[in-house]
Amino acid sequence: DVKVTQSSRYLVKRTGEKVFLECVQDMDHENMFWYRQDPGLGLRLIYFSYDVKMKEKGDIPEGYSVSREKKERFSLILESASTNQTSMYLCASLGGFFYEQYFGPGTRLTVT
Amino acid sequence: SQQGEEDPQALSIQEGENATMNCSYKTSINNLQWYRQNSGRGLVHLILIRSNEREKHSGRLRVTLDTSKKSSSLLITASRAADTASYFCATDWGGATNKLIFGTGTLLAVQP
Numbered sequence: 001d002v003k004v005t006q007s008s009r010y011l012v013k014r015t016g017e018k019v020f021l022e023c024v025q026d027m028d029h030e031n032m033f034w035y036r037q038d039p040g041l042g043l044r045l046i047y048f049s050y051d052v053k054m055k056e057k058g059d060i061p062e063g064y065s066v067s068r069e070k071k072e073r074f075s076l077i078l079e080s081a082s083t084n085q086t087s088m089y090l091c092a093s094l095g096g097f098f099y100e101q102y103f104g105p106g107t108r109l110t111v112t
Numbered sequence: 113s114q115q116g117e118e119d120p121q122a123l124s125i126q127e128g129e130n131a132t133m134n135c136s137y138k139t140s141i142n143n144l145q146w147y148r149q150n151s152g153r154g155l156v157h158l159i160l161i162r163s164n165e166r167e168k169h170s171g172r173l174r175v176t177l178d179t180s181k182k183s184s185s186l187l188i189t190a191s192r193a194a195d196t197a198s199y200f201c202a203t204d205w206g207g208a209t210n211k212l213i214f215g216t217g218t219l220l221a222v223q224p
Contacts, residue, residue: 004154031210042200042216043155050210058211090154094210100145101202101212103154 003027004104006091012110019078021107023091031094032074033101034058034066036087043090049074081111118201118218126223131188133218135201136181142204144177145212146186149198158186158199193224 007022025032033048035058045058049068063085067075074093078085088108092101119134135144143162147155161168161177161184168175174187188195198219202212 033211035214040216043214045211045213048211088152092155096157100157100160101147101155103147103156105154106152108152 004091004093004102006089006104006107008107009105010108010110012112013078013081014112015082017078017081017111019081019109019111021076021078021089021091021109023074023076023104024072025074025093025102026072027093027095027102028071029093029095029102030071032068033092033094034064034074034076035090035092036060036085037090037106038087046076081109083111085109086111118199118215120218121216122219122221124221124223125191127191127193129191129222131191131195131220131222133186133199133220135184135186135215137184137201137203137213137215138182139203141179144175144184145202146173146175146184147200147202147214149200149217151197155200188220191220191222193222196220196222 004025013019031050034046035043037043044060046064047066049055065077088106090106091104117136145160146158149155159170161175172189177184198217200214200217202214205211
């Protein structure tokens with residue numbers, strides 16, 4: 001079974017803090033993704049990575065950066081957290097028979 | 113740049129009834145996928161249908177695709193309380209099949 005894990009289920013940070021969200025997958029997938037999910041807006045792609053050290057912006061990259069130093073790990077960084085970044089953050093990797101995305105359990109981030 | 117829009121936004125049915133959700137999208141696709149999300153968790157892949165397919169079955173799930181109308185439907189037969197979840201359609205970006213665009217989801221409540 002593919003496993004995608006995220007470092008925290010719940011996180012509370014203060015405005016202006018630097019925030020790191022970690023995602024690890026155990027199936028040697030090349031493609032990994034970060035989304036944020038907000039009520040009524042569905043999932044929106046922040047960044048994705050198609051190989052180590054390779055990244056591409058998604059729909060809403062502003063205020064975020066990413067790091068992929070190892071194949072299994074994809075990190076999302078909020079350089080200076082703001083209250084409008086309060087959201088559910090979902091990580092996914094791509095693979096499998098149907099080339100589907102496998103999701104982690106999500107991190108609910110609250111910025112106060 | 114939301115690609116998929118689900119309809120209805122919310123659906124409440126009794127156990128044993130069938131549930132139908134619809135998805136419309138805007139541009140040409142290679143495939144369309146459906147995912148389920150239990151409350152506060154990550155998404156789980158349910159089924160994929162390719163653009164040259166019109167119908168696909170998996171257990172109690174039946175998916176149809178009409179590329180001329182740019183729409184798809186997901187039918188869950190003989191629903192159970194455990195089917196209570198949000199359901200999302202996701203389409204690829206045409207040429208770039210690694211990225212998915214998710215709709216806003218249908219919240220299904222199955223009453224026991």
